[in-house]
Amino acid sequence: MSDEDTDMTDAPSENATDDSPTDRADDDLPPHRAAPRSGRLDSERRQGTPYTESQVIMPTVKVVAPFAFTFGLFVTFHGSGSPGGGFQGGAIMAAVVFMIAFAFGIEATRNWLANTVVVALAVGGALAFAGIGLVPVALGGAFLQYDLLPIPILDPVKYGMEGVEIVGIAPIVSGVLMGLFFLLANGFASDGGFGTGESGESRDDGGDADDNAAVADGGRDARGATGSDSVRGGGDR
Amino acid sequence: MTALAPAVVAQVTAIEASLLAFVVLTALATALARDVLAAVIVFGAYSLGMAALYTFYRAPDVALTEAAISAGVTTVLLLVTLAKTSRIDHDAVFESVNLPAAGAAGLLFAGLLLTMGDIPAIGSPDAPVWSNPEVSQWYLAESYAQTGVENTVMAVLAAFRGFDTFGEAVVVFAGGIAALIVLHREAFA
Numbered sequence: 001m002s003d004e005d006t007d008m009t010d011a012p013s014e015n016a017t018d019d020s021p022t023d024r025a026d027d028d029l030p031p032h033r034a035a036p037r038s039g040r041l042d043s044e045r046r047q048g049t050p051y052t053e054s055q056v057i058m059p060t061v062k063v064v065a066p067f068a069f070t071f072g073l074f075v076t077f078h079g080s081g082s083p084g085g086g087f088q089g090g091a092i093m094a095a096v097v098f099m100i101a102f103a104f105g106i107e108a109t110r111n112w113l114a115n116t117v118v119v120a121l122a123v124g125g126a127l128a129f130a131g132i133g134l135v136p137v138a139l140g141g142a143f144l145q146y147d148l149l150p151i152p153i154l155d156p157v158k159y160g161m162e163g164v165e166i167v168g169i170a171p172i173v174s175g176v177l178m179g180l181f182f183l184l185a186n187g188f189a190s191d192g193g194f195g196t197g198e199s200g201e202s203r204d205d206g207g208d209a210d211d212n213a214a215v216a217d218g219g220r221d222a223r224g225a226t227g228s229d230s231v232r233g234g235g236d237r
Numbered sequence: 238m239t240a241l242a243p244a245v246v247a248q249v250t251a252i253e254a255s256l257l258a259f260v261v262l263t264a265l266a267t268a269l270a271r272d273v274l275a276a277v278i279v280f281g282a283y284s285l286g287m288a289a290l291y292t293f294y295r296a297p298d299v300a301l302t303e304a305a306i307s308a309g310v311t312t313v314l315l316l317v318t319l320a321k322t323s324r325i326d327h328d329a330v331f332e333s334v335n336l337p338a339a340g341a342a343g344l345l346f347a348g349l350l351l352t353m354g355d356i357p358a359i360g361s362p363d364a365p366v367w368s369n370p371e372v373s374q375w376y377l378a379e380s381y382a383q384t385g386v387e388n389t390v391m392a393v394l395a396a397f398r399g400f401d402t403f404g405e406a407v408v409v410f411a412g413g414i415a416a417l418i419v420l421h422r423e424a425f426a
């Protein structure tokens with residue numbers, strides 16, 4: 001099931017040179033075992049996202065994820081009265097997304113959690129924090145002077161701080177951590193590492209933004225294809 | 238140092254000693270493991286031990302951060318990065334010790350150990366937290382009255398040092414943007 005991904009992204013020259021012996025040795029192994037090859041780099045075999053549907057990990061994550069997410073919400077919302085706060089709670093909620101990605105596939109999780117959500121969390125959190133800080137400035141006070149916040153009935157100082165933690169810090173941290181996770185799972189846009197291949201030349205030849213966008217779009221389309229594969233594999237079961 | 242050492246040793250409980258031994262052993266295993274995957278996994282165990290140690294020393298906010306960020310998120314990010322890079326099969330479990338590097342690390346360790354005598358014991362009235370009560374005790378006494386928040390750590394971070402916290406949040410945000418730039422991408426997901 002996961003071999004399709006690696007075959008799609010293999011370099012054609014690599015397929016041409018050493019196809020038969022090592023590939024047959026790999027196919028005899030169960031999918032969770034790495035091929036025994038001493039001292040050899042195997043990066044060309046594992047360019048795709050390594051993923052196996054585990055009957056242990058998937059039910060475990062199904063059970064644990066709601067509780068872990070609720071714990072993250074509790075740490076965020078109850079940070080004023082117990083240890084924790086937006087930073088810790090946001091990290092726990094992002095870790096729940098990591099767990100889901102490990103159990104059900106990174107590509108499927110990436111499709112489920114669109115880029116818009118990740119960007120909206122990070123940018124919206126930063127803007128909300130700045131907004132809570134700037135409202136007292138607009139009312140003639142200092143930056144983050146909570147007692148000038150126009151919060152009716154409730155204590156403006158306490159709930160201003162809660163607002164900073166809940167709608168400011170926690171979304172920034174969870175959004176940025178999820179974004180880092182998906183970015184690292186993708187790797188370089190050129191798929192070639194540091195400055196190899198022609199995409200590096202096209203990046204160097206000077207300020208052509210359309211070229212870079214085209215390269216990025218091509219990579220995104222390829223990833224979309226593999227992601228739909230893993231989604232369909234999950235549906236078949 | 239000589240006067241302080243017996244008192245410190247007498248206060249170390251069994252659970253504390255076992256946590257310290259666990260942390261030291263996992264740190265050594267991280268440095269010496271030949272396989273990078275094994276080093277990453279042992280490093281996660283080291284972070285979990287540090288989180289337990291922070292809890293033991295009554296710093297639960299730091300322990301939560303250590304457990305969530307260092308043991309959880311950093312381990313996952315390192316694993317994802319390893320999956321994108323190459324991995325070499327080894328016969329040996331542990332790296333052969335590089336003697337110059339071990340000597341440099343030992344010298345640094347010895348230098349740090351020399352400063353241990355000046356660190357006050359846990360709960361000692363000579364600790365700067367207690368010997369400067371006009372600073373630390375003011376926050377403990379006034380944070381609830383001025384902010385209405387029971388957690389003094391959060392009161393300091395979000396109210397008294399709110400501008401610094403805003404800077405930290407912007408640094409986290411800028412870190413995500415920098416990762417986009419370094420990896421030549423225009424979208425997170």
